[in-house]
Amino acid sequence: MQDGIILCRLVNSISKLRCERFSEPFKLVHFRENIGNSVFFARINIETFIRWSKNFGVTDTCTVSDLVDLKDVMQAINNVYNVGRKCAEMGLPHPQTVALEQEHSMRYNDIVRLFDPARSSLSVEERAAKDGLINIINNRGLGALRSDATLTEQLGNWRKRLIGKWAGTEIKPPVT
Numbered sequence: 001m002q003d004g005i006i007l008c009r010l011v012n013s014i015s016k017l018r019c020e021r022f023s024e025p026f027k028l029v030h031f032r033e034n035i036g037n038s039v040f041f042a043r044i045n046i047e048t049f050i051r052w053s054k055n056f057g058v059t060d061t062c063t064v065s066d067l068v069d070l071k072d073v074m075q076a077i078n079n080v081y082n083v084g085r086k087c088a089e090m091g092l093p094h095p096q097t098v099a100l101e102q103e104h105s106m107r108y109n110d111i112v113r114l115f116d117p118a119r120s121s122l123s124v125e126e127r128a129a130k131d132g133l134i135n136i137i138n139n140r141g142l143g144a145l146r147s148d149a150t151l152t153e154q155l156g157n158w159r160k161r162l163i164g165k166w167a168g169t170e171i172k173p174p175v176t
Helices: 005-022 039-056 064-068 073-089 096-104 108-113 124-139 151-162
Strands: none
Touching: 005 039, 005 073, 039 064, 039 073, 064 073, 073 096, 096 108, 096 124, 108 124
């Protein structure tokens, strides 16, 4: 994700689906693949993703530095989630976690907070949202999610299981 290649591939996939759904002409978004350790081309790829996100209707985007320079990786992840939320609004395929947000009228971070052991009692709706996230995680092969511990406590084990499941194995500092 840090070199922007996966993000630009996502852009082209979503653009193609959108054009098919709404009978619009498809315009390929050009980007650089096989950039090696080039921070210059990584910045261009990420800027392409951010510009596309804004044109797609996402108002809360990240900056190039958030991802390339690792200034705010969570903001970059939120940018991707916001693209997923926009896809859901348009009736396009979107992440299961976005569907979970819509089903329970809660943001992902609010659902994650339900795992705080200090929250002893949950409403029926909160319990359903928490169970929904447990099912998503368990179906991804990350191992059984314990509902009696925070997600942060379980993160170390998940990171080990995540290697190779999604884009890349870890975030590495850019080579300058």
